[in-house]
Amino acid sequence: MEKMQDIFERLSNLNSIMKKKILKKIVETNIQKCPYCISQDFIKNGNENTRKGKVQKYICKNCKRIFRASTGTALSKARIQIREIQKLFEYFEKGLTSREIKREGLKISHVTICKWKKKLDLILSKIDFNNI
Numbered sequence: 001m002e003k004m005q006d007i008f009e010r011l012s013n014l015n016s017i018m019k020k021k022i023l024k025k026i027v028e029t030n031i032q033k034c035p036y037c038i039s040q041d042f043i044k045n046g047n048e049n050t051r052k053g054k055v056q057k058y059i060c061k062n063c064k065r066i067f068r069a070s071t072g073t074a075l076s077k078a079r080i081q082i083r084e085i086q087k088l089f090e091y092f093e094k095g096l097t098s099r100e101i102k103r104e105g106l107k108i109s110h111v112t113i114c115k116w117k118k119k120l121d122l123i124l125s126k127i128d129f130n131n132i
Contacts, residue, residue, distance in 0.1 A: 023089055037060060037062050041061040
């Protein structure tokens, strides 16, 4: 638990430009390689209809696996929207607990908020704050 607090304390000490860059890095889905074999040799492979609209699918020429731009990212299989993640990011920065965030009016259960806190903690621990 202390590790999580340290990361969010560091996050709260950053300026707003750095916070925006970090948030962009978390939610970006810019595909440059296959998430399975790290090959850069892939092509478009149709669209898929989801609740969020049409999503582009890709197929890797190397390993023959099909993937989306969000595969292997924080948004993989996410059922909450990007704007909700951005709000969670702001609430975590303020140091609010999951139940306090729930009381703020977000229509997400406190269990989901806890899961996203752990997920964002893992992502933030991998980001080098000095090279952003």
